Amino acid sequence: xxxxxxxxxxxxxxxxxxxxxxxxxxxxxxxxxxxxxxxxxxxxxxxxxxxxxxxxxxxxxxxxxxxxxxxxxxxxxxxxxxxxxxxxxxxxxxxxxxxxxxxxxxxxxxxxxxxxxxxxxxxxxxxxxxxxxxxxxxxxxxxxxxxxxxxxxxxxxxxxxxxxxxxxxxxxxxxxxxxxxxxxxxxxxxxxxxxxxxxxxxxxxxxxxxxxxxxxxxxxxxxxxxxxxxxxxxxxxxxxxxxxxxxxxxxxxxxxxxxxxxxxxxxxxxxxxxxxxxxxxxxxxxxxxxxxxxxxxxxxxxxxxxxxxxxxxxxxxxxxxxxxxxxxxxxxxxxxxxxxxxxxxxxxxxxxxxxxxxxxxxxxxxxxxxxxxxxxxxxxxxxxxxxxxxxxxxxxxxxxxxxxxxxxxxxxxxxxxxxxxxxxxxxxxxxxxxxxxxxxxxxxxxxxxxxxxxxxxxxxxxxxxxxxxxxxxxxxxxxxxxxxxxxxxxxxxxxxxxxxxxxxxxxxxxxxxxxxxxxxxxxxxxxxxxxxxxxxxxxxxxxxxxxxxxxxxxxxxxxxxxxxxxxxxxxxxxxxxxxxxxxxxxxxxxxxxxxxxxxxxxxxxxxxxxxxxxxxxxxxxxxxxxxxxxxxxxxxxxxxxxxxxxxxxxxxxxxxxxxxxxxxxxxxxxxxxxxxxxxxxx
Ligand code: WTA
Numbered sequence: 037x038x039x040x041x042x043x044x045x046x047x048x049x050x051x052x053x054x055x056x057x058x059x060x061x062x063x064x065x066x067x068x069x070x071x072x073x074x075x076x077x078x079x080x081x082x083x084x085x086x087x088x089x090x091x092x093x094x095x096x097x098x099x100x101x102x103x104x105x106x107x108x109x110x111x112x113x114x115x116x117x118x119x120x121x122x123x124x125x126x127x128x129x130x131x132x133x134x135x136x137x138x139x140x141x142x143x144x145x146x147x148x149x150x151x152x153x154x155x156x157x158x159x160x161x162x163x164x165x166x167x168x169x170x171x172x173x174x175x176x177x178x179x180x181x182x183x184x185x186x187x188x189x190x191x192x193x194x195x196x197x198x199x200x201x202x203x204x205x206x207x208x209x210x211x212x213x214x215x216x217x218x219x220x221x222x223x224x225x226x227x228x229x230x231x232x233x234x235x236x237x238x239x240x241x242x243x244x245x246x247x248x249x250x251x252x253x254x255x256x257x258x259x260x261x262x263x264x265x266x267x268x269x270x271x272x273x274x275x276x277x278x279x280x281x282x283x284x285x286x287x288x289x290x291x292x293x294x295x296x297x298x299x300x301x302x303x304x305x306x307x308x309x310x311x312x313x314x315x316x317x318x319x320x321x322x323x324x325x326x327x328x329x330x331x332x333x334x335x336x337x338x339x340x341x342x343x344x345x346x347x348x349x350x351x352x353x354x355x356x357x358x359x360x361x362x363x364x365x366x367x368x369x370x371x372x373x374x375x376x377x378x379x380x381x382x383x384x385x386x387x388x389x390x391x392x393x394x395x396x397x398x399x400x401x402x403x404x405x406x407x408x409x410x411x412x413x414x415x416x417x418x419x420x421x422x423x424x425x426x427x428x429x430x431x432x433x434x435x436x437x438x439x440x441x442x443x444x445x446x447x448x449x450x451x452x453x454x455x456x457x458x459x460x461x462x463x464x465x466x467x468x469x470x471x472x473x474x475x476x477x478x479x480x481x482x483x484x485x486x487x488x489x490x491x492x493x494x495x496x497x498x499x500x501x502x503x504x505x506x507x508x509x510x511x512x513x514x515x516x517x518x519x520x521x522x523x524x525x526x527x528x529x530x531x532x533x534x535x536x537x538x539x540x541x542x543x544x545x546x547x548x549x550x551x552x553x554x555x556x557x558x559x560x561x562x563x564x565x566x567x568x569x570x571x572x573x574x575x576x577x578x579x580x581x582x583x584x585x586x587x588x589x590x591x592x593x594x595x596x597x598x599x600x601x602x603x604x605x606x607x608x609x610x611x612x613x614x615x616x617x618x619x620x621x622x623x624x625x626x627x628x629x630x631x632x633x634x635x636x637x638x639x640x641x642x643x644x645x646x647x648x649x650x651x652x653x654x655x656x657x658x659x660x661x662x663x664x665x666x667x668x669x670x671x672x673x674x675x676x677x678x679x680x681x682x683x684x685x686x687x688x689x690x691x692x693x694x695x696x697x698x699x700x701x702x703x704x705x706x707x708x709x710x711x712x713x714x715x716x717x718x
Contacts (some may be wrong), residue, residue: 054340066501108557131182144399145175145403192222206251258296260402355394374427418448494511537566
């Protein structure tokens with residue numbers, strides 16, 4: 037297992053839903069007690085069709101569905117016969133119901149106003165936002181549902197003018213600007229699938245994804261602001277296009293205003309192409325199982341896989357789980373802030389698709405949590421009276437390290453609920469979050485899920501579930517989660533095993549783009565008939581789940597999934613490296629850091645040392661992105677292998693964990709003795 041959290045066996049602190057939370061719920065929380073949760077969960081498992089049929093009827097349909105579920109493992113068809121549109125349910129529906137002038141998205145740009153006022157991007161601001169931004173010294177925008185409707189329609193028309201049709205895949209490689217959410221929704225509006233690539237990825241990662249999806253159109257920005265510097269998004273796209281012949285058009289949003297070369301015939305400025313389009317565009321009726329998007333994520337082998345999510349099941353499940361987990365109520369004072377990037381599944385599901393149908397403003401921010409200062413998030417919470425704050429354990433550990441003075445400077449009394457996602461949260465971080473950010477009055481929802489599950493699968497419900505630091509507690513409605521052995525037998529309390537889901541759920545992945553066999557092998561073969569998540573976990577005597585970490589060669593670095601193979605491939609692509617083995621190692625802030633063991637080619641052994649270490653780190657950043665930079669690189673004469681030639685990863689993990697960053701050593705290591713000692717154990 038690549039990571040473990042403190043066992044939790046001795047964890048006895050239990051936090052029932054706080055009085056303060058229950059009092060603040062206005063009417064009442066959606067689920068108000070553990071008994072109510074259990075009754076509903078039991079119903080959702082015994083009668084999934086009745087349960088999900090009812091939930092789905094809360095959505096707007098162009099044609100009603102005729103069946104709820106058709107399940108031929110591993111293929112699920114949900115809500116067949118129906119047609120609907122995801123953008124309609126996020127945007128048009130709210131406008132049609134008379135809420136067009138309510139705020140849908142709040143955005144905070146990287147601080148820099150009013151110097152920003154002169155930039156090209158300022159034209160996108162409403163006059164009141166411009167005044168507000170100048171007053172606060174922060175770039176702030178408020179986008180209403182009506183504004184979203186008009187802007188998604190314009191971009192949708194622009195995409196059509198470039199020949200994009202229903203079923204095409206449009207690649208989005210942008211910074212965290214509202215136009216990224218608009219682009220996601222515009223694709224949904226015309227039935228084009230989007231494939232969002234995180235803006236931190238480098239050109240080779242764009243090439244892989246664009247080629248796999250055969251995307252003809254990329255939407256990008258001239259650049260993105262991060263800590264006062266410009267991330268060269270357009271330059272990366274230019275580099276990627278040389279290796280991605282399918283690309284015919286690139287739409288470029290002017291965000292930073294710096295000079296970027298535009299290639300005639302291929303590149304189009306957003307403000308020229310989009311602004312002149314009509315502001316109406318009917319939402320395309322989509323069949324329930326039509327592709328909504330691809331999102332590439334790391335696996336244990338090969339290149340990243342394009343996870344397929346479809347229109348009805350995904351939209352309905354994310355909107356429903358957002359409502360339950362965050363106890364959302366439209367038309368109240370709720371303001372929801374998720375710190376994720378839309379380039380990851382968390383941003384797809386719980387910034388855009390899950391939030392907008394619930395009519396609670398969703399706040400997105402551009403930049404970094406520690407720029408201009410380490411209180412960035414707390415100043416956002418204070419300024420916008422944020423009630424719901426959702427972030428990752430790695431961020432919480434960083435906040436702890438930065439010190440209590442930063443949150444203490446701000447009025448955080450608006451907060452009512454806190455959430456975490458992405459990796460197991462250690463109880464110390466949980467307690468700090470609870471006390472220092474939540475003032476001991478905010479429930480913490482530790483939400484366990486994956487790119488593949490589309491939405492929350494195990495999580496507390498804030499008005500119902502007593503929480504225990506470090507446990508993601510109980511399954512979501514409709515999720516038949518269990519801990520089993522490889523024969524599929526459920527294990528007794530506290531025994532570690534495989535986390536599986538035994539029944540289909542609406543937002544389950546519908547496949548890996550273009551690779552049926554990999555889909556079956558990865559998720560459906562280890563325990564026949566059950567979805568295997570790839571995580572080790574246990575259940576305690578209360579029935580609460582504790583996630584212990586990945587059981588494959590995926591590592592979770594700062595809540596971001598990375599395949600060790602991807603980093604290894606990047607390393608061996610360097611001229612000096614012959615072989616590389618990458619494993620996770622404990623890291624104070626990131627949860628898991630990246631340790632690489634490399635062997636050097638004959639002409640390069642003399643280069644083992646810090647200069648080459650740096651060069652290899654930069655090389656990996658250039659091949660994949662900065663998130664994949666190894667934290668530790670060790671040079672070795674040979675990698676420890678079993679007789680059958682398998683790298684002894686457990687041995688490497690032990691070594692990486694035992695010896696924290698020893699950047700100073702330049703001697704080559706000899707693993708042979710150690711390997712022989714351990715050979716029998718692997
Ligand atoms: C891990 C992110 C423990 C887990 C939404 C999973 C978690 C992988 C939690 C998916 C949590 C996510 N507690 N572990 N609350 N949430 N994980 O696809 O290992 O980027 O399999 O989706 O993150 O990562 P992904």
